[in-house]
Amino acid sequence: MGFTYIEILSYTGPLQTFARSNLPSLSNFLNQDYLQIEVLGIILGLALYPYIYTASRISFSMIGTNYLNISKSMGLSNFQSFFKVVLPLSRPAIFSGLFLVIMEVLNEYGAVKYFGVNTYTAGIFRSWNSFGDVNGAIQLASILLVVVLIFFLIERISLKKSRFYYNKNTQLNIRQASSGIKPYLYWIICFIPFGLGFFIPFIFILNNSFETFYLADISKVINLTWNSVSVSSIASLLVIFFALFFLYVERISKSKINFYISNTISLGYALPGAVIALSLMILFKGSLLVGTFSVLLFAYVIRFLAVGKSPIQSSLEKQPDTIDDTGKNLGLGPFSLLQKVHLPINKFALISAFIVAFIDILKELPITLILRPFNFDTLATQTYEFAVEEMLPLSSIYSLIIIVLGSLMLLILKNYIDKQTDVSKS
């Protein structure tokens, strides 16, 4: 998205070209150096707003309209109700989303490199890749780890302080919908982040892809798509295997040690990809494993285990302990209980876990760049390489495939979530 926006805003881009022909007075104002940290901040905000959006949406839907109705009956306006009731109740969810945004920004490499912004991740890559200074890279990675841990602790402490236990009420009062011009206004406001964060870059990438399609090396495109899909699929399968293993052991053993182990391994999501990759490089230094798929897959599992765990965990938590007790009472051992009861009951969650892990791994960059085997490229690494070599139009087709694959998977995911909701309603 960063590459795309810089292209859109550049002197030869569509915006300035249009301004020069139709609004000359504006063209000087638009002719700026956009490779600035502030612009990068806005772009990352647009790219990462779904984290906050999703967290808030889930929280708002759980609060429902009962609390709003109560606060209104106590004389509060819609505006006051939002700030005095909805926002405080949603604070833990919003803060969790914010934590993920911070982690994603710390992990970001492609856009920060392109914008020339010095972040820890960019520094790690520069030390390791350009200067060959592994020790410097390790030092930076260690500092980054401390920064991540500080944010992690802040998140945990603040969550502990502000976690509320309220009666979930998912019923929404449809009569709350406004009439007149207001709904259109709301729609436009809600469309802004989606339009700027997805629609405009997508149209631009689509257009670029059509224009440069004749230049594309189709066999390479197919090859890289296959690489990305196969490595993402294998890694996602491993992620759900380990996620299910740890969660199931935690569930049946009910031991605190297993609970802590299961939670500790989820912290991998808070670790920037570059830190994980460098740690594994050091761990396997001198062994034949360096530069093999095994280490790459291992790194993906560490980084995305939490992503895969989340849907499986929430699905398992919905099954009461009496389901397990009934299974045991009917003669099932732990393995047959998993096979005959939990796998079929939680199959939608397992598919959801596969899809979310797949999408994340498909677009992953820092780990792939550092740990990929020799001569192994993916759609993400190729997009990045073309973009940093200022050949953005050529990178579009690879970006487009990532977007199409991701969107397809999201559509499948939505289908499964709807099915899961139907089952849980029952």
Added chain:
Amino acid sequence: MFLKVKNLVKHYSSEFPIIKNLSFSVKKGELISFLGESGSGKTTFLKCLAGLEKTNSGLIELNGKTLNADNTFESPQKRKIGFVFQDYPLFPHLNLEQNITFNLEKKYEKNLDYILKLTGLKFLLERFPYELSGGEQQRACIARALIREPELLLLDEPFSNLDTTIKESMREEIYKIIKKTKTTTILVTHDINDALNISDRILIFKAGILQQYDSPVTMYCEPANCYCAEILGDMNKLFYKNDTYYVRPERVRVSKKKSKYKVHVEKCFFQGKEYKVKGKQNNETWHFFSKDPLEENKNVYVDFGEKDLIYFDPVCKNFFK
């Protein structure tokens, strides 16, 4: 004895034992109600019987086979015990027939028709749990337990999630099924009516200790202590011959003649068949019944037979309030 429990101890932390030295036995085919307040450890006890919770010490024997002892623990998979949980956990991915026959040994398959007829589920076999009513789900759980011909059936608050209207019919239905199959059953409940209506014997459990284990009539008329008396219904406290006694509201009659006991009527509620009266007798709250309405804030005389008086050991009075 068919089921023998001896000196059973269960605790998660030794300072707060849930079950303290519980001992009792059950005859074959008996229906025993296990009565206690919410959180008193009733479900934990059932789980110990089923092997879903380990005991700390004590003996459990079923049909001559030791299930729990110092060095013995029979796994839940090997115990021939059927368990019907409070929340009717039918497997959501299986239909009714698949739920009932889940992991069923071949030798029990012949029971399917009989059990379905008994539980009235014959025409619902294709339905999934979400397509069944609460009562149907409950009967499905009972069918799933009974088809395996369990030596012992455990029912954990099976009526607590049902409407009052269907609760009574379900209670009768289950009673019939259990008696017809001659299945030894332990019913855990906190509802006294469940216990009084269908049990052969009632076991009252408080603070991890067995308080009384008797037939419903003995339990009601001759409670072992104040707790047992109170849990089975209201008690009116009075002073008689320099000591404290109790009398059940049912035994108190409104007297037209002047008597020793004068009650100041505070409230008179119509209950369909008769009126329930609440009042004060010698600063103690009393309840009793009257065929005719009584005027509030007026005094009435009441009477009862001496044989209706219940006396408890003075220490036991601490259980009250």
